[in-house]
Amino acid sequence: MNKFFTETLLDWNNNENTRSMPWKGEKDPYRIWLSEIILQQTRVEQGWTYYEKFILNYPTVQDLAAAPEEAVFRLWQGLGYYARCKNMLAAAKQIVSMHHGHFPNTYDAIQSLKGIGPYTSAAIASFAFNLPHAVLDGNVFRVLSRFFDIDTPIDTTAGKKQFTQLAQELLPHGQSASYNQSIMDFGAVVCKPQQPACKSCPLSKKCKAYQQGLTSLLPVKSKKLVIRKRYFYYLVVQHQDNIYIRKRTENDIWQNLHEFILLETTAPEDPATLQASTAFKDIMKDIRYNIDGTSAPLKQQLTHQTIYSQFLLLSVNEKPELPGYTAVPKEQLDHYAFPKTITDFLKNRELTLF
DNA sequence: AACCCGGGGCA
DNA sequence: TGCCCAGGGTT
Numbered sequence: 001m002n003k004f005f006t007e008t009l010l011d012w013n014n015n016e017n018t019r020s021m022p023w024k025g026e027k028d029p030y031r032i033w034l035s036e037i038i039l040q041q042t043r044v045e046q047g048w049t050y051y052e053k054f055i056l057n058y059p060t061v062q063d064l065a066a067a068p069e070e071a072v073f074r075l076w077q078g079l080g081y082y083a084r085c086k087n088m089l090a091a092a093k094q095i096v097s098m099h100h101g102h103f104p105n106t107y108d109a110i111q112s113l114k115g116i117g118p119y120t121s122a123a124i125a126s127f128a129f130n131l132p133h134a135v136l137d138g139n140v141f142r143v144l145s146r147f148f149d150i151d152t153p154i155d156t157t158a159g160k161k162q163f164t165q166l167a168q169e170l171l172p173h174g175q176s177a178s179y180n181q182s183i184m185d186f187g188a189v190v191c192k193p194q195q196p197a198c199k200s201c202p203l204s205k206k207c208k209a210y211q212q213g214l215t216s217l218l219p220v221k222s223k224k225l226v227i228r229k230r231y232f233y234y235l236v237v238q239h240q241d242n243i244y245i246r247k248r249t250e251n252d253i254w255q256n257l258h259e260f261i262l263l264e265t266t267a268p269e270d271p272a273t274l275q276a277s278t279a280f281k282d283i284m285k286d287i288r289y290n291i292d293g294t295s296a297p298l299k300q301q302l303t304h305q306t307i308y309s310q311f312l313l314l315s316v317n318e319k320p321e322l323p324g325y326t327a328v329p330k331e332q333l334d335h336y337a338f339p340k341t342i343t344d345f346l347k348n349r350e351l352t353l354f
Numbered sequence: 355a356a357c358c359c360g361g362g363g364c365a
Numbered sequence: 366t367g368c369c370c371a372g373g374g375t376t
Contacts, residue, residue: 021371035371036371036372037372038371039370039371039372040370040371040372040373041359041360041361041369041370041371041372041373042360042361042362042370042371042372043361043362043363043369043370043371044370044371045362045363046361046362046363046370047371078360078361079360079361080359080360080361080362081359081360081361081372081373082359082360083358083359083373083374084359084372084373087373087374114373114374115372115373115374116372116373117372117373117374118372118373119371119372119373120371120372120373123371135371137370137371137372138369138370138371138372139370139371140371156355157355180371184371185371187371188370188371193364193368193369193370194364194365194368194369195365223356223357225367225368251358251375252358252359253358253359253360254359254360255359300360300361301360301361301362301366302359302360302361303358303359303360303361303369304357304358304359304360305359305360339360340360340361
């Protein structure tokens with residue numbers, strides 16, 4: 001059973017049914033690492049251009065380690081999960097300072113780098129060094145849970161342990177790189193989340209889920225997602241040529257990205273009544289301003305939050321006192337990384353101010 | 355163990 | 366809408 005499974009996947013891989021990617025067959029651990037960080041929870045198509053941008057701008061780990069943080073974040077802008085970017089920079093510095101610029105070549109040493117967990121460590125260890133570590137990502141969970149009909153929830157400690165052990169047992173000796181590549185491609189191309197191609201699947205005759213008509217029920221997840229609604233009102237304060245922004249640092253979404261002056265409410269507010277609120281007055285105090293315009297409300301759907309945002313354009317004649325915020329010439333705004341809601345706003349400059 | 359973190363594609 | 370994507374870190 002196990003031998004049929006692994007050999008079928010390797011054969012499938014050799015028949016060139018797989019996806020093409022710019023990093024495939026890559027042996028430079030730096031490039032493999034870069035691709036793996038970019039692809040965490042990210043579709044291959046979505047990460048593709050980012051990978052090319054990073055390789056072009058930072059050809060070596062030394063280049064990345066020496067890069068200004070703001071420039072790296074700007075390159076990452078729009079990709080999401082921004083902690084990956086910060087950890088990636090920290091790992092680059094780790095590699096340069098602790099490993100003399102040479103990528104570590106054992107599973108444990110690789111995993112000790114910032115932003116690298118079990119999956120990414122196994123991926124780099126196998127792809128770059130052909131070390132015998134099985135990858136366990138969303139594709140592998142799905143393929144294994146279906147073929148072996150395992151209904152242990154994959155988002156639990158027990159589930160992770162069980163699937164990790166099974167994946168490792170299946171790993172064919174000496175072929176970890178090609179096998180890991182095979183099973184992930186197979187999960188993405190054949191054993192897809194929705195409407196898997198079971199009729200043409202080379203594993204189907206021994207797939208336990210397919211035989212019982214259970215493919216749509218596997219894998220099992222235990223947690224249900226709760227989505228919170230938030231309302232962001234951004235005051236875009238302009239004094240002469242300057243716009244006031246700050247870097248987000250709280251324990252919240254969009255860490256290390258920038259934003260305008262934020263007023264958050266728990267319910268939708270009318271911009272006019274917002275101006276009368278104490279929160280608004282606390283920020284603007286006795287600053288004399290003029291409202292030059294109000295944007296249409298924008299909506300952004302995150303995985304676990306829905307952000308409704310609206311932009312109020314304020315101009316002031318005297319240099320305002322806005323603690324925590326920095327005046328930036330508006331033509332330099334594109335040096336800073338912003339969340340998508342704000343880049344969308346900046347892109348649509350139908351408002352008179354811009 | 356539970357919770358948090360983006361943005362996009364697809365049915 | 367809901368689900369998922371070459372997951373990892375923090376509490």
